[in-house]
Amino acid sequence: MCATCGCGSDGVRVTLVGAGTETHQHAHDHPHEHPHSQAHDSAAGIRTHTLELEEAVLARNDDLAAHNRAWLDERGVTVVNLMSSPGSGKTTLLEKTIAGSTRPVSVIEGDQETLYDAQRIRAAGARAVQVNTGSGCHLDAVMVRRALDELAPEHGSLVVVENVGNLVCPALFDLGETRRVVVCSVTEGDDKPLKYPHMFGSADLVVLNKTDLLPYVDFDVERFESDLRKLQVGIEIIPVSARTGAGLDDWQEWLTNV
Amino acid sequence: MHELAIAESVVDTVLRRTEGRPVSVVRLRIGRLSGVVPDALSFAFEVAAVGTPLQGSTLELEQPQGEAKCRDCGERFVLHDLILLCPCGSADVEVVAGRELAVASVEVS
Numbered sequence: 001m002c003a004t005c006g007c008g009s010d011g012v013r014v015t016l017v018g019a020g021t022e023t024h025q026h027a028h029d030h031p032h033e034h035p036h037s038q039a040h041d042s043a044a045g046i047r048t049h050t051l052e053l054e055e056a057v058l059a060r061n062d063d064l065a066a067h068n069r070a071w072l073d074e075r076g077v078t079v080v081n082l083m084s085s086p087g088s089g090k091t092t093l094l095e096k097t098i099a100g101s102t103r104p105v106s107v108i109e110g111d112q113e114t115l116y117d118a119q120r121i122r123a124a125g126a127r128a129v130q131v132n133t134g135s136g137c138h139l140d141a142v143m144v145r146r147a148l149d150e151l152a153p154e155h156g157s158l159v160v161v162e163n164v165g166n167l168v169c170p171a172l173f174d175l176g177e178t179r180r181v182v183v184c185s186v187t188e189g190d191d192k193p194l195k196y197p198h199m200f201g202s203a204d205l206v207v208l209n210k211t212d213l214l215p216y217v218d219f220d221v222e223r224f225e226s227d228l229r230k231l232q233v234g235i236e237i238i239p240v241s242a243r244t245g246a247g248l249d250d251w252q253e254w255l256t257n258v
Numbered sequence: 259m260h261e262l263a264i265a266e267s268v269v270d271t272v273l274r275r276t277e278g279r280p281v282s283v284v285r286l287r288i289g290r291l292s293g294v295v296p297d298a299l300s301f302a303f304e305v306a307a308v309g310t311p312l313q314g315s316t317l318e319l320e321q322p323q324g325e326a327k328c329r330d331c332g333e334r335f336v337l338h339d340l341i342l343l344c345p346c347g348s349a350d351v352e353v354v355a356g357r358e359l360a361v362a363s364v365e366v367s
Contacts, residue, residue, distance in 0.1 A: 048282055048367045053275050057267050057286070057359045138260060169260035172293055197340035198293040230341045233349040 011134030012143055016150045017118035018128065061173055064141035068148065068176025076156045078258050081177035083199060085192075086165030088185040089209040091117050093242040093251075094160055095124040100252050104157040108147040110139040110164045117162065127151060138169035141176055158255065167196040179258050185210040186217050190224040193231060201231040205238065205254060212241040264294055264359070265302035269312055271361050276311070283316045283365035291324040291340060291356035324356025 056062065072079055082090050091109075098105050098121070106127040109117040118130035129147045131139060144161060153159050161177060163170040182203040184192055187210055193200040200206065206228060208221070221239070228235050238254060240247035272284055284303075288294050296319050307313045324337035328344035328351045335345060342351045 046280075046282075046367045048365045050363050051276065051366050052363045053271065053361045054363075055271050055275070055361050057264055057271065057361060060267065060270065136263075138263070140263070168293075169263075172260055172264075194341070201340050229349060230343065233342070 012136065012146075013130075013132040013134075014143070014146045014150055015115060015118070015130045015132070016128075017115055017130055018122035058172070058174075061141045064145060065174035065176040068141055068145055069178075071148070072159075072176060072178070075153070077153050077159055078157075078179075079159045079161060079175070079177040080255070080258065081161045081163060081170075081175050081180045082183060083163045083167075083170045083180065083203075084165060084183035084185075085167045085188060088165070088183045088188065089242050090162050090165070090183050091120055093183060093207065093209060093240070094121060094126075094162060096242050096245065096248055097160070097252070097255070098124045098126040100248060101158065102252075102256065104154055106151050106153050106157060106159050108139075108144060108151065108159065108161045110143070110162060112136070112164065133164060137164060137166050138173050139163050139175060140173045144175045158258075167192065167199045171196075171198040171202050179204040181205045181207060183207045183209050184224075186213050186219040190220045190227070193224065193227040197231050200228060200235075203232070203235065205236045207251060208237060208239040209242055211239045211246060212244045261294060261298040262302040262306065265299055265306040268303060268361055269306045269310060272312055272364055273310060275361075276364060276366050278311055279366045281312045281315050281364050281366055283318060284312065285318045285320065285362045285364065287320045287322060287358045287360045287362045289322050289324065289356040289358035291337065291353065292359045294359060296321065320362065322355055322358055325354050326351045327354050 084090050094107060107121045109121065109128055109130045110133060111117055112133050115130045118128040121128035129150045131143050131147050139161065161175060180203050182200055184206060186208065225237055228237060238247060238250045240251055268284065268286065272281060288296060300317050303317050307315060325334060326337040326342065327334045328346060328348050330348035330350055331344060331346040333344060333346060337353060337356060343349055344351050
């Protein structure tokens with residue numbers, strides 16, 4: 001697959017869920033050719049010369065992310081990139097977010113397989129596009145571009161991207177989002193920030209979920225917050241329980257002000 | 259395993275810039291704070307290069323160390339990990355090097 005531009009037979013599927021028949025969208029219109037010549041012979045005797053390239057490896061993704069950002073700005077659309085390990089409660093948090101939001105919300109769901117999460121979002125009352133990455137471990141700017149084309153978010157609305165559950169890879173890929181939010185649940189352990197510093201270090205906000213379970217697990221909230229501040233001294237942290245609703249007002253307020 | 263996606267981006271970048279000419283060496287600058295594992299990237303590069311003019315080429319990695327600048331005392335210091343702490347005790351520091359992820363140059367014939 002071509003993970004940089006997301007094209008070709010890369011196994012990525014983009015599905016608008018709940019539109020009667022689920023439509024699959026694969027097409028993209030940018031030209032993309034890989035010259036495939038014979039492998040060269042690097043044996044001695046062949047004169048070579050150095051070509052300075054000095055190009056960022058992720059330049060293409062970053063360019064596309066910038067394009068997404070400009071497109072979203074023009075429409076007054078706010079995008080929150082929600083990242084976490086699998087099972088932290090992102091989808092439950094989103095279900096509650098949709099129910100309590102004062103502005104329209106739509107969701108781009110990223111998972112390797114299934115339409116489960118998009119169906120849950122749809123049932124919660126919001127429009128949802130499912131991106132299935134196949135073997136891919138993160139969303140990139142092209143996948144989000146394709147999903148935005150399917151989603152066509154309305155002016156002034158909020159789009160939440162629920163990234164593939166993974167505390168490593170998604171940190172490196174700019175999607176064109178307005179803000180990055182990392183969700184961590186108390187059942188995962190208080191040691192996660194320093195174990196996954198790239199992810200937590202790139203967050204604009206950390207939501208600590210499942211706080212209703214704090215009496216039952218060995219999770220030291222002070223240590224968690226102190227470790228986060230070693231990565232980002234001014235990081236904002238909002239404790240919530242998506243299940244009981246505790247702290248969700250603070251979360252909604254944060255979203256309103258993004 | 260984002261190193262595969264990174265390796266594919268490297269191959270795409272080199273192919274676009276060298277227009278199909280045979281490539282014998284690819285030099286990357288991968289900062290020690292970039293979040294990319296050099297061994298995993300080298301492995302993924304071999305796979306990503308198959309069937310292209312980069313197949314069999316040598317991957318050379320320069321790995322600049324992390325450096326930070328303290329916003330409180332102004333000191334510039336080496337950063338071994340992403341724990342942003344200046345020797346002066348301040349955590350208000352800015353990473354100024356070590357996040358590089360670039361194709362520096364290639365050897366073409």
